[in-house]
Amino acid sequence: MATSFSIRPQFIYDKVINxxxxxxxxxxxxxxxxxxxxxxxxxxxxxxxSFSKKPIIDAFRKHRNQHVIFTNANxxxxxxxxxxxxxxxxRRDPSSYPFVTVMVVGMPNVGKSSLINSMRRIGVHKGKAAKxxxxxxxxxSVAVTSIKVLEDxxxxxxxxxxxxxxxxxxxVNSLKVALTGGIRDHLSSEEVMADxxxxxxxxxxxxxxxxxxxLSGPTDDINFLLxxxxxxxxxxxxxxEFDLRTAAMFFIKQYRDGKYGKYTLDDITIDTLNKYFLNENNPDKHILLSKNQEKKLLWEKKKEKRLERWKRQGYSIRKSNSKGG
Ligand SMILES: Nc1nc2c(ncn2[C@@H]2O[C@H](COP(=O)(O)OP(=O)(O)OP(=O)(O)O)[C@@H](O)[C@H]2O)c(=O)[nH]1
Ligand SMILES: [Mg+2]
Structure with a gap:
């Protein structure tokens, strides 16, 4: 039982979930x-x-001259x-734009396809076009055909x-992404995510x-909570025996369903946002690939080249149904 309550000053975690x-x-x-x-x-x-939107909107405008719009696709x-x-x-330049093409990009599971469906529903009153x-x-895969979301x-x-x-x-960032559903749950430990x-x-x-x-009071001990x-x-x-994994998944699902309020996991004070953008502009910061990932990218490039070559030679190419992942 948790008799006294203090919070760990730092969350220590050293296993990157890729x-x-x-x-x-x-x-x-x-x-x-x-x-x-x-x-x-x-x-x-x-x-x-659900709050503190302003620092984010301001920081993106200041550091990148980009617009931020908070939406709810549902x-x-x-x-x-x-x-x-x-x-x-x-409207500003109709001669350069016979039509406008918008590409929606982002990390997995953030609501790209839902946003497109919402735009279509609002703009042309039509049903779901993206899964x-x-x-x-x-x-x-990147859609081959674009989806009309406005007529005129x-x-x-x-x-x-x-x-x-x-x-x-x-x-810890990889843990945050996993917790918000960006990485398949089985790739990380649900108990650590819950912690x-x-x-x-x-x-x-x-x-x-x-x-x-x-509970009798708050606790910082996941071995007590689960x-x-x-x-x-x-x-x-x-x-x-207690099924701790199911308990952890239940706790996580409640968070994902907004049962504990709508909190972002990032620190979004003006200070941390400024630091983030300054660090992002640092030319020394680069993405490190593991050997395996390098191989995967190389393999992917080779495969595309091979397909192109076959196409040029007149072969018809059937896609395999393999799910990958
Ligand atoms: N609460 C809330 N849930 C949303 C919103 N947009 C999408 N969702 C939910 O988030 C989940 C993922 O939505 P998708 O539109 O499939 O996300 P995606 O970015 O296209 O995902 P991938 O194609 O897998 O990369 C679904 O369960 C949606 O119902 C939103 O604005 N608010
Ligand atoms: Mg999608």
Whole structure:
């Protein structure tokens, strides 16, 4: 039982969770190739935040001259603003833009396809055109045909697969991505994800889990919390032992469903945002690829070249159904 309560000053974690399947390597390559033929890029991000939007909007404008719009694809909130932004591009210069093509990019599972469907629903009153789902990796290739989301002026959207950077340098950052559903759960430990979530909630001063799981008080000890959750939800194994993994998954799902409020896992004070952008502009900062990832990218390039060659030689190419991943 947790009799006293103090929070670990730092969350120590040193195992980077990487997820970079072949479809992402291919996706990155095709996205870069098609950049020259699109007029606007929308980068979708998972915000999970209901307040403090202003520092983010200001920082992106100041450091990158980019517009940030907070939306909710499920409630169509602010989605129209993105359509208007694209339409405005056409209106300003209709001779250069017979139509506007927008490519939606971003990390896995952040809501790219949902956003496209919302735009289509609002702009042309038509149903779902892009497949969506709760797991990362639902969209697996860059769409060949674009989706019309506005008739006048004509605005078209291109859906793309969620892509990760091949290697996330900071282990805790990789944990955050996993917790928000950007990396398949089985690739990381649900118990560690739950531990980080607990630590983060405590740091926010959000102790609503205490009441939810009928605890005697807040705790910083995941080995205390998970058995308590197991007991509460009846997650038991064959011989009556607590099923801690199921308890951890339950806790994580509640967070993902917004049951503990809509918190972003990043620090988003003006200070941390400024530091982030300064660090991002640092030319010494580069993405490190593991040997395996380098091989994968190389293999992907070779495969595409081979397919091109075969096509030129007049062979018809059938796609295999292998799921990869
Ligand atoms: N609460 C909330 N959930 C959303 C929003 N947009 C998408 N979702 C949910 O997030 C999940 C992922 O949505 P998708 O649109 O498939 O995400 P994606 O970025 O296309 O994912 P990949 O194609 O796998 O990279 C789904 O369960 C959606 O219902 C949003 O604005 N708010
Ligand atoms: Mg998608």
């Amino acid at each position: 997820w970079f399947p072949g479809h992402m390597a291919k996706g990155i390559r095709i996205i870069s190739e098609r950049l020259s033929s699109v007029d606007l890029i929308v980068e979708a991000r998972d915000a999970r935040i 409630m169509d909130k602010n989605v129209k603003k993105i359509i208007n932004f694209a339409a405005e591009k056409y 969506t789902g709760a797991l990362p990796g639902v969209t697996r 002026p004509p605005v078209y959207l291109i859906d793309t697969p969620g892509v990760m950077i091949p290697h996330i340098p900071d282990p 980080y979530l607990l630590w983060r909630l405590n740091n926010f001063g959000n102790f609503s889990y205490v009441e939810k799981f009928k 058995p308590a959750i197991s007991k509460r939800i009846g997650a038991l194994q064959k011989y009556g």
